[in-house]
Amino acid sequence: MGVIGYGLGVIGAGLAIGLAAFGATSAMARQPEVQGRAFTVFILASAFTEALGLIGFVVTLIS
Amino acid sequence: MDAFSKLPEEINHLVSEFSSMPVVGGLGAGLTQYSVWLLVAAIVFAAIMLVFIKRQTLVPRGVFVNGVEYLIEYVQDDVAKGVVGTEWRRHFPFLATIFLFILVNNFIGLIPGCKPGTGAIGCTAALALVTFIYFVYFGCKKHGVIGYIKSLAPAGVMFPMNVFVWVIEVFSLLLRPITLAIRLFCNMFAGHIVMGSFSIMATLFAEPLLEHFSAMNALGALPSLAWLAILLIIYAVELIVAFVQAYVFTVLAAVYIQIAEAEGH
Numbered sequence: 361m362g363v364i365g366y367g368l369g370v371i372g373a374g375l376a377i378g379l380a381a382f383g384a385t386s387a388m389a390r391q392p393e394v395q396g397r398a399f400t401v402f403i404l405a406s407a408f409t410e411a412l413g414l415i416g417f418v419v420t421l422i423s
Numbered sequence: 424m425d426a427f428s429k430l431p432e433e434i435n436h437l438v439s440e441f442s443s444m445p446v447v448g449g450l451g452a453g454l455t456q457y458s459v460w461l462l463v464a465a466i467v468f469a470a471i472m473l474v475f476i477k478r479q480t481l482v483p484r485g486v487f488v489n490g491v492e493y494l495i496e497y498v499q500d501d502v503a504k505g506v507v508g509t510e511w512r513r514h515f516p517f518l519a520t521i522f523l524f525i526l527v528n529n530f531i532g533l534i535p536g537c538k539p540g541t542g543a544i545g546c547t548a549a550l551a552l553v554t555f556i557y558f559v560y561f562g563c564k565k566h567g568v569i570g571y572i573k574s575l576a577p578a579g580v581m582f583p584m585n586v587f588v589w590v591i592e593v594f595s596l597l598l599r600p601i602t603l604a605i606r607l608f609c610n611m612f613a614g615h616i617v618m619g620s621f622s623i624m625a626t627l628f629a630e631p632l633l634e635h636f637s638a639m640n641a642l643g644a645l646p647s648l649a650w651l652a653i654l655l656i657i658y659a660v661e662l663i664v665a666f667v668q669a670y671v672f673t674v675l676a677a678v679y680i681q682i683a684e685a686e687g688h
Binding site: 403404407408410411414415417418421 | 438605606608609610612613614616663664667668670671674
């Protein structure tokens with residue numbers, strides 16, 4: 361059951377990282393000179409959302 | 424498959440190895456394996472810094488001195504000056520200490536056989552609590568205790584609404600250290616569990632080949648090459664994660680300090 365719950369929970373984190381990547385790539389395509397800054401912001405944003413997925417992973421393992 | 428039937432047991436063993444176990448004394452008062460690696464990281468950190476101070480010259484020479492100086496300047500320019508703003512000089516020592524300490528801990532955890540000190544919830548909770556006390560202290564120092572409590576509600580909101588906003592802001596203030604602690608802990612813990620499970624997969628498939636060499640066993644060991652490739656990729660990702668998590672913790676600490684000291688929030 362816990363594994364199914366983790367699978368459901370990770371949908372949100374997956375969507376969030378996908379949206380962040382979408383935003384970063386379209387920003388880079390429109391304005392190639394912000395590539396470095398956009399990449400840093402993308403890494404930061406995906407670190408935040410990835411943490412949510414990882415919380416689910418750890419809670420599944422511990423419980 | 425024979426290899427897959429052994430997997431759950433091995434994974435359970437792996438997870439139980441990653442939970443805090445006392446090495447000296449008991450769980451209440453004593454050293455767990457994480458505190459031992461925390462001490463190792465602290466000693467390594469102190470040694471790096473002492474050597475750095477001794478070898479520091481007006482014009483930096485050599486890879487080591489330049490590397491450490493690059494990291495410190497990165498915190499200074501990117502985090503302290505960029506996020507905290509005009510008051511950066513006062514908060515720079517705290518931010519640099521937190522960044523370098525977490526960085527050393529994370530990288531020591533990546534050496535095979537070692538464990539990250541930040542992989543235990545107690546360590547990250549302590550770091551987050553120190554950050555929390557630090558920014559509340561500086562907020563109180565800047566606005567006064569009453570002024571800081573009042574400044575949690577944004578200025579310019581009408582009377583009945585600003586009470587609700589204040590309650591929400593207090594909740595978000597109390598949630599900050601919790602999220603800081605859990606983010607760092609989960610990243611380190613989960614990253615090492617994932618690396619551990621892929622190395623278990625790689626060894627489980629190759630095990631029959633090591634015991635008895637035959638064409639059948641050699642064919643069965645082929646998937647372990649794929650697991651090994653995935654393991655290497657995950658290791659590379661973990662190298663990035665080790666750096667990014669130290670950076671994220673420091674940036675968030677800087678943002679919270681900036682919010683606490685901001686005028687008219």
